[in-house]
Amino acid sequence: KKDLRRYELETTIKELELWDQIQEMSAYKLKSLLKSEDLSENHKLSILEYMDEETKVKLSLKKL
Numbered sequence: 001k002k003d004l005r006r007y008e009l010e011t012t013i014k015e016l017e018l019w020d021q022i023q024e025m026s027a028y029k030l031k032s033l034l035k036s037e038d039l040s041e042n043h044k045l046s047i048l049e050y051m052d053e054e055t056k057v058k059l060s061l062k063k064l
Helices: 004-015 027-035 041-048
Strands: none
Touching (some): 027 041
16 A cells, blocks of 8 residues: 555546546456446556556366
């Protein structure tokens, strides 16, 4: 919560008039909003500027 990017992201969301849809900084709500068709591509890009990209890898071992 003390991250400067979080504050900037909240400010951007408020400027884009999307704060009422999120109500709070919830990762789940933000992810749903980004996946929806409700946002323009410019709005999505404005929000994604503040996101870190992570790659998840799943590895499973099986006996042969």
